[in-house]
Amino acid sequence: MLVEELREARRSAGLSQRALAERVGVDPQVIKRLERGIGSVATLVAVKEALDFRLNGLGSGRTLAEQLRNRRRKRGWSLDKAAERSGLSRATISSLEQGGGSVASLLRLLAVVAPKARQRAPERAYWGQGDKEDRDSRFTPPEFMDGIYQAFGEIDLDPCGNALSPVIARRRIMLSEGGDGLTDNWSGRLVFVNPPFSALLQWLRRAYDQWIAGNVETVVCLVPVRTDSAWFQDTLSSVADIYLLRGRVRFLNSHGKGQHTPFSLMLVTLGATAEQRARYAKLVPGYWLARADVSVAEAA
Ligand SMILES: C[S@@+](CC[C@H](N)C(=O)[O-])C[C@H]1O[C@@H](n2cnc3c(N)ncnc32)[C@H](O)[C@@H]1O
Structure with a gap:
């Protein structure tokens, strides 16, 4: 879901994979792989920032890592419990909560810790349709x-x-x-x-x-x-x-x-x-x- 939304966000910003890669300072292959769910969380974060892509449904915090940690704590889950639910190791979860890890692990953790995490609606300057x-x-x-x-x-x-x-x-x-x-x-x-x-x-x-x-x-x-x-x-x-x-x-x-x-x-x-x-x-x-x-x- 997250990966698909990221691809959509790139397209609606009118950017090709190459243009986004240039903006982020990586090889276009990195973007291509990321849009298939392969890559590092660090790259994902850089892409999120380049697209001003934000997620709703996570915990509070300035970084994705902080948000993940706060979300897990808000659910009252220890690292062991999150590990048991996600099938990831404690070490992997710790690493994700410090900004490391792979996109694949992140997606597995999100699926249990924040299953409702979605792209935050893009900013508009008005309410839109409606009376x-x-x-x-x-x-x-x-x-x-x-x-x-x-x-x-x-x-x-x-x-x-x-x-x-x-x-x-x-x-x-x-x-x-x-x-x-x-x-x-x-x-x-x-x-x-x-x-x-x-x-x-x-x-x-x-x-x-x-x-x-x-x-x-x-x-x-x-x-x-x-x-x-x-x-x-x-x-x-x-x-x-x-x-x-x-x-x-x-x-x-x-x-x-x-x-x-x-x-x-x-x-x-x-x-x-x-x-x-x-x-x-x-x-x-x-x-x-x-x-x-x-x-x-x-x-x-
Ligand atoms: C966005 S609401 C806010 C209501 C309340 N002040 C609040 O913060 O919850 C704006 C309100 O202003 C009222 N309103 C609109 N024109 C007004 C006017 N000329 N004098 C007094 N109230 C007005 C509307 O009825 C509406 O309930």
Whole structure:
């Protein structure tokens, strides 16, 4: 499965085996063999990186080796148990968990340790097909919110609230109750905004206006990484602190089920203190971007 998906990923990137081999710095024969499941895990990892091919269904970790080890541990399996299940030796599994070994052994181990491991859907910049309801009726999952509460504190206002949303806020502005977060007044210390992405810029502007006017102390917006508008680049980027999230958020649908998000997300924060930002970075994988230096842009 993994090997077939890898071949598909190469084809959809429009690369021949030769072109991929050049990119990775190996002989084309190596790619040919890899696509038949023969070769070293080290080569497989290099190819994965060259194709930005990522797997879902493994454990956490920065490398495939770490992910394999964490996945085995998460299942509560010792090396002996994994060996018994996969028919591989302990030494082979140890080697795979340190980045060594062959693709054939890796496939055998994956089949028992992570049988559902599949290629992660490629990044898109949009939700894809589906009506507006699909795209905008999605709620921030409680586990994501925990990081927000712990780092930034209790939320005073959710200006685009929804009765089905797990977000805990002292006040929610809700369309269903005749409210309108784009025109009703905002107030409070902390505002959390996960807006309809179909009107992203409108909501970011609203957040900025309310913050600049001093109506709110801190705003935290959870939005897609879309940074191409002139307003974002000229205005927001020099005052906002932006956190690029690692991995994707699975938003809840109206039945409380997690749904896949096909693009990267970021936090756009206004008025967040250095302590809040440091706390967040400790809790949630990702990193804070340096603010845009307007004087450099003006001089250029
Ligand atoms: C992506 S959902 C997020 C809901 C909630 N804030 C959360 O994080 O779980 C966006 C919500 O904004 C609501 N909404 C859209 N336009 C709005 C408006 N003008 N004023 C208030 N809410 C609005 C929609 O009903 C939808 O429930």
